[in-house]
Amino acid sequence: MRALVLSEAGARVVDRPPPERGPGEALVRVRLAGVCDTDLQLARGYMGFTGIPGHEVVGEVVDADTRSWVGQRVVADINAGCGTCDDCLTALGHHCEKRSVLGILNRSGAFAELLTIPERCLVSVPDAVPDERAVFAEPLAAALHVLDEAPTTNARAIVIGDGKLGLLVANALANGGLRTTLVGHHRHKLALARSVETFLEADAPGLRAELVVEATGSAAGLARALALVSPKGTVVLKTTVAAKIEIDLAPLVVNEVRLIGSRCGDLRRAIDVLARGGVDPTPLVEARYPLERADEAIAHAGRRGALKVLVTNESTA
């Protein structure tokens, strides 16, 4: 099969043997995959990753131990836990010490014709959710996960950063009932937020909120977040920056702020929101590339200010 492979030689589309599914795994044919900033970081050497990246995916099950999965359209929790530890048994296994992570850690990802996914990670996609929405299930789940940190159900929230992640988070918070403000640098991106108050950074008035989400991935964004959050409020850090940042944490102590790292969410919750039309992520799509040109998709996604780039698997058609 064709697949995008990251190696010391860079990102290249090459031939790879199709994956063989193990016990409890499903073989999934990719329909559509999304490029995440984490993929860009992996391409730059984050976590020493080599192999096939890609963890935002909608596909079709072609083989599985549980025959009822076969033929179903699915998305997947990217964290494949051991299934037996406390975290796997009592939570989603996102912190299982033995987990593999789709396209990120010890598991080949979705920029390929086929991939294998543990059956317990699969979430069925209803007909009402087309591929171009379902492919956002993973980042939307992460965005919805931020709601879990809101102090009250109608709290005031500020999202810093109008990139694809910030937009998704702002829309997810507004849909969840928070009074949400998005602050960014691009008028055309801010326009993609729904039911969200928006400000260009330069025009932002004196803002203050109990919940501030840092979605720029920069030290400046975090400093800004610490300045905007109310005393005893919460700053959610959404982006993993594979580098040290320089920051003055005195405001965190003086104002007794909670800085909370937030990573993956519940895929079922995301599919529910997509099925109800609560968030429409499709305006975030900026470009589509066939798998054969997935290297160009990565390059495009890496351009400053790029929104969502998708990779289509032509062999699906």
Added chain:
Amino acid sequence: MRALVLSEAGARVVDRPPPERGPGEALVRVRLAGVCDTDLQLARGYMGFTGIPGHEVVGEVVDADTRSWVGQRVVADINAGCGTCDDCLTALGHHCEKRSVLGILNRSGAFAELLTIPERCLVSVPDAVPDERAVFAEPLAAALHVLDEAPTTNARAIVIGDGKLGLLVANALANGGLRTTLVGHHRHKLALARSVETFLEADAPGLRAELVVEATGSAAGLARALALVSPKGTVVLKTTVAAKIEIDLAPLVVNEVRLIGSRCGDLRRAIDVLARGGVDPTPLVEARYPLERADEAIAHAGRRGALKVLVTNESTA
């Protein structure tokens, strides 16, 4: 009266007019005051402070609107809120935007013969608590405040740093029922911890806890805390470092850790613990200086590895 004054000329003991109490304030004669690392930072220019520092104090009320205060031995909440805002009415006013802070912000402190304190900040000291314990009420309150972040009442906790703050926090957590480990660099300081498992940093085995307290004030300490905390666990940042630090926050996001700034606590709670003998802070006392030599007390406290230095007001006797 004599007082230690911080100015551009440095820390000097000089003559100052005695303070005049305003309405609702008590005039308090200092009995004993403690030097905190924040005082050392103020002396180095933190917050642009000039005037009389000192916020760890036990004294005797010599005048007050409410006559029953007169003659009482007292400690004080250092945050003097406006008394009318939401934070003052529903909490302790520690985040009142109009607050003054004893010896730190817009209010003269305790390295003096006399000071004024709003009556509502006063906490009476029972006879069972001698001055040399009561003077620890403010830092002990801050240490006990960390307990509020414990996920369960018998959680496992690690305190990083065997300075006076780390020792006080470790003793406070152990007294509060947490299974507490203190990691430090000095065998003689670690020996001052009670009911606490201790390790020299170099000998520390593979540790992991749901609650980790960073009490070194260094970037290395914070990085160590992020490495020791369990996924979804809590790191409490106790010290305000008046400088930028360089830190990799990726572990915070990947492990969905909560980094929580923690400042002041409830003085009543501290006095209760001291009265019951739950924590004995007196072994932390390293030296005493009369007020006339308070500048030497500051210099002593600034020596690497110094524990608690106290300033006595000879005019009290």
